Amino acid sequence: MTSPAAARRARQVEERRERIVAAARELAEEHGWEAVTTRRLADAIEYSQPVLYGHFPQGRTEIVTAVALVGFEELAAELSPSALGAAGTDAERVRALVTAYLDFAARNPATYDAMFLLSVVIPFASDDTPAVVRAGFDAIAGTLSGLESPPDDVATAAEVLWGSVHGLAALYRAGRLSAGNDDGRVEALVRLVAG
Amino acid sequence: MTSPAAARRARQVEERRERIVAAARELAEEHGWEAVTTRRLADAIEYSQPVLYGHFPQGRTEIVTAVALVGFEELAAELSPSALGAAGTDAERVRALVTAYLDFAARNPATYDAMFLLSVVIPFASDDTPAVVRAGFDAIAGTLSGLESPPDDVATAAEVLWGSVHGLAALYRAGRLSAGNDDGRVEALVRLVAG
DNA sequence: ATATGTTCTCTAGCACTGCTAGATCTAGCG
């Protein structure tokens, strides 16, 4: 049933889908999400607007969600034990985790917004939570459970820690933290968790 | 120079300004910020759209900012020592602060969004930070400095605690925390700060 | 190689958005 022509075609469709997502992300990181319009996206991939809806029937919000999912994939990778290096004292491990998280948010501000501000569509903490999203949470929980003196309730502690770093990232992004004290805040948070 | 007619007029203008802000807030809490359009606001106050721009030359974003400022005023009031009751153990005081904060966010989701997500216009942690905004931060810092065993660096600790509660509020709002464990998270956070 | 029918793609347009220029009306002053 899958003729060679159909296979090639499917490959082209998939490639075009990724070009849409990449264009959306680039446009967002460059000029903010309000600059990501269907017309500009169509221009970027050199097709007309309706083509976008062939790939993303739910339209713009679905494209934002796709960018968010890519972001979760990258974040989970950067928080994985292999990326962080699982050695050192408890404080060092927590510091590595927190720093990696905040770095990601600072390096990909628009993508981070898509992940946490814009796409409320993605189900969390439920059975059909995408695997990549769960992986990010698992990385945090994994770091906590691997500590020499782990918290009693790892799941709850992981949610609180996630909230804390997300809060710092969000306030930082909004310019609502005093400048030049980034390390001080990280250190204070690390000491709270692994102090 | 200020004739009685002009004084009455000024009062009417101020009253209409407040009606705009109230309508925006109500509309946002009821149907979300995307439902807050200049046409609907004009309808609500029974004037035409251009009237809005007489009050808020910068347009819609300035109206959102006005709602945010009202929100900061209310939040500061609810976090003040007189509202919290400054007695009890360290854990009790921190718990009261955290709970009051999260309650406010849960009760006024759209207003909270205006304060932290939408209006990046408000300058923070700078000399021209509005007094009401600073008051919220001061309430957090005040609670921390009033503890029996206060943190070394109150300002930094207050920023971290603000980030933590904001993060929990944001993740909760986005439906990204496991359901039914609100108290557990609060307790875990309280123990981190005053444990 | 050609006709066929499906599948894809584009043009054009709708209803909506924030915002503004210019006409119109109203209200206060002399």
Place this chain on the structure above:
DNA sequence: CGCTAGATCTAGCAGTGCTAGAGAACATAT
């Protein structure tokens, strides 16, 4: 009462997300 200054409205612009229907291109079967 007449006039002027100010407030207010009507109408419209450029842009948004999204979609129906016309048109082109393509793989398939003869």
